[in-house]
Amino acid sequence: MVLGVYGASGLGTEFVGLAERINEELSCWTEIVFVDDDEAKRGTTLVNLPILNFEEALAKYGTDGIEFILSIGEPVVKDIVFEKVCSRGCKVTNLFHPEFRMPNDIKIGQGLVVHRFSGLPPCSVFGNNILIQGHAIMGHNLTVGDNVVVSSLSFVGGDVKIGRNTYIAPGACVRNGVTIGENVVVGMGAIVTKDIPDNAVVYGNPAKIMRYNEKGRVFSK
Numbered sequence: 001m002v003l004g005v006y007g008a009s010g011l012g013t014e015f016v017g018l019a020e021r022i023n024e025e026l027s028c029w030t031e032i033v034f035v036d037d038d039e040a041k042r043g044t045t046l047v048n049l050p051i052l053n054f055e056e057a058l059a060k061y062g063t064d065g066i067e068f069i070l071s072i073g074e075p076v077v078k079d080i081v082f083e084k085v086c087s088r089g090c091k092v093t094n095l096f097h098p099e100f101r102m103p104n105d106i107k108i109g110q111g112l113v114v115h116r117f118s119g120l121p122p123c124s125v126f127g128n129n130i131l132i133q134g135h136a137i138m139g140h141n142l143t144v145g146d147n148v149v150v151s152s153l154s155f156v157g158g159d160v161k162i163g164r165n166t167y168i169a170p171g172a173c174v175r176n177g178v179t180i181g182e183n184v185v186v187g188m189g190a191i192v193t194k195d196i197p198d199n200a201v202v203y204g205n206p207a208k209i210m211r212y213n214e215k216g217r218v219f220s221k
Helices: 012-028 055-061 075-087
Strands: 003-004 031-037 047-054 066-070 124-126 200-203 208-212
Touching: 003 012, 003 055, 012 031, 031 055, 047 055, 055 066, 066 075
Parallel strands: 003 031, 003 066, 031 047
Antiparallel strands: 200 208
16 A cells, blocks of 8 residues: 655655654555645655655556545645545545554544644544644543644643634643634634634634634635
């Protein structure tokens, strides 16, 4: 089986490092390649791995010969690419650092990535296409929607609900029992003590709504 890391970027190189570490112990993939929609990257390499576009990857390996992981940090783009890959009958796999241990009473979807020094809490539900970066701490009984990113050094208390396409930035803290809506951006170092509505951008201590995410994007150029 080939692993297609969808997104030839800095984040993608982190995913490759995680996949190579997994391969050292489990030998999951015979080859790792990058897949990217940017035609300028097509035919080049990144960390000595070839970059193909999506159609090339399918033509070369077939839907049964390649599985994907989405190395994309922008939640709304994660959503689009996930639907694209699944609509072609391709598998989106999970990446768990070898030190990870699956807790009791948990439900998870496809495309879940858990880096080293992070884990998943018991009695929780995680949707599809979620990224948990290293050193993120999460409490019990969470409900986490599709395409969510939980960044390094963040803390999410127990019984928290996080809506789809939400981004939790590095160093943010979320009080237990809080509900965070969809398409929310929780800024760096924010201390969230109250529920947050859909599409809000919050930061500060305590976190306050500073604006609404009209473009639906975390990272702006």
